[in-house]
Amino acid sequence: MNGLAWPAIARLGLVQSALGAIVMLATSLLNRIMVVEYAMPALMPAGLVAWHYAVQLSRPRWGHSSDRGNRRTPWIVGGMGVLALGGLLATVAVSLIPSMPVVSIAMLIAAFTMIGGGVGASGTSLLALMASSVAPERRPAAAALTWIMMIFGIVVTAGIAGSLLDPFSPERLIAVAAGVTMTAFGLTIVAVAGIERRATVIMPPEDAAALPFRTVMRDIWLDRQARDLTIFIFVSMLAYSAQDLILEPFAGLMFGYTPGQSTQMSSVQHMGVLLGMILVGIVGHAFGGKNDIRMRRWIVGGCLGSACALGLLAYAALAGPSAPLRPIVFGLGFANGIFSVAAIAAMMDLAGARGSSQAGSRMGVWGAAQAIAFGIGGFSGALGLDAGRAVFSNTGTAFVAVFAAEALLFFCAAILARRLGRQRPRAQEGDLAVATA
Numbered sequence: 001m002n003g004l005a006w007p008a009i010a011r012l013g014l015v016q017s018a019l020g021a022i023v024m025l026a027t028s029l030l031n032r033i034m035v036v037e038y039a040m041p042a043l044m045p046a047g048l049v050a051w052h053y054a055v056q057l058s059r060p061r062w063g064h065s066s067d068r069g070n071r072r073t074p075w076i077v078g079g080m081g082v083l084a085l086g087g088l089l090a091t092v093a094v095s096l097i098p099s100m101p102v103v104s105i106a107m108l109i110a111a112f113t114m115i116g117g118g119v120g121a122s123g124t125s126l127l128a129l130m131a132s133s134v135a136p137e138r139r140p141a142a143a144a145l146t147w148i149m150m151i152f153g154i155v156v157t158a159g160i161a162g163s164l165l166d167p168f169s170p171e172r173l174i175a176v177a178a179g180v181t182m183t184a185f186g187l188t189i190v191a192v193a194g195i196e197r198r199a200t201v202i203m204p205p206e207d208a209a210a211l212p213f214r215t216v217m218r219d220i221w222l223d224r225q226a227r228d229l230t231i232f233i234f235v236s237m238l239a240y241s242a243q244d245l246i247l248e249p250f251a252g253l254m255f256g257y258t259p260g261q262s263t264q265m266s267s268v269q270h271m272g273v274l275l276g277m278i279l280v281g282i283v284g285h286a287f288g289g290k291n292d293i294r295m296r297r298w299i300v301g302g303c304l305g306s307a308c309a310l311g312l313l314a315y316a317a318l319a320g321p322s323a324p325l326r327p328i329v330f331g332l333g334f335a336n337g338i339f340s341v342a343a344i345a346a347m348m349d350l351a352g353a354r355g356s357s358q359a360g361s362r363m364g365v366w367g368a369a370q371a372i373a374f375g376i377g378g379f380s381g382a383l384g385l386d387a388g389r390a391v392f393s394n395t396g397t398a399f400v401a402v403f404a405a406e407a408l409l410f411f412c413a414a415i416l417a418r419r420l421g422r423q424r425p426r427a428q429e430g431d432l433a434v435a436t437a
Helices: 006-037 045-071 073-095 099-133 136-164 170-192 211-221 223-243 247-255 259-287 296-322 325-352 359-392 395-418
Strands: none
Touching: 006 045, 006 073, 006 099, 006 136, 006 170, 045 073, 045 099, 045 211, 045 359, 073 099, 073 170, 099 136, 099 325, 099 359, 136 170, 136 259, 136 325, 211 223, 211 359, 223 296, 223 325, 223 359, 223 395, 247 259, 247 296, 247 325, 247 395, 259 296, 259 325, 296 325, 296 395, 325 359, 359 395
């Protein structure tokens, strides 16, 4: 099949930008306001973010529902609407913290439930649409393009929202949030309008589309490739997310970086991520397409590169200010960008192998694995650092232990990635034997 043209793929990337903008508002901006402006314990926003990941365990259900209906657009738009309302409700709840703290907390729990559900419904259905309507040879570049657009949406929204929030006031916060959420929802409606009607999608047989949820989940788990990919996603994303909350504190504690310098270091890491994504998109599109799991080597290389970069960070924790921290952090971002986009392309390959009969359900399973890993990863990284400082009574040694553990996880992920696509799953009723690489 020819699949979606590049302009249509770019329009779907706008949906990712809109999704990233609202999630940034809820998980980053409101996080800072709760802790700094309203002096709430950091555990509160951390718990809310973890809860929104827990809600995303519903992703397989959302994906299965879109499979049964043979239409993704209503789920994409509906999920984005719930996400936008959740983001706005969370903002209103934060503004009520000084006057109505108990009511505010109840509203925040409801809002982050909506945010998790909205991300699950919209994001899963969007990836399922791409998996079943983007030609295989375009999937690496399509994955890179949409994720780059998501990061771009986050960066642009953060910059604009940050400038409009000064001087800070609850009223200004609500106005900015309303602008972000309404713009994101409107952009989504415009971006997906008519795309699914023009997409060349392999439709499932009626009996495949009508399979009950439990049967579909069992079918996916019996598929060796789908199961291997699920385990890989969990392990790799656990390693990926574990360094999120400790990298900037590491720069401050071990290298004396100011908040501004640590923020600049974070931008260096994100630049590396973007360049890694671009490389995979260009090279994967130009030289891919020879086998079903053609991105396996990129995944393995990205995981091994991430493990090496984390090993260098462990060395930097011992060497102190003499170590070249920024180049190491750039290398970590570059390797992260390579493996993450290659993994997304592999997901699209396996999900699209059946056409649309299980694309949503499979994307939902892998999205749920990622959500669990992200929910556990950030918390475990911070907890490991605190435990290490208590055991070793030396901050540098504690960082060495945490970075070494994360490097080991990435090494294990590389071993798991080598298995992707190598074995043909045993054919059975409801299963599709996907060709090996």
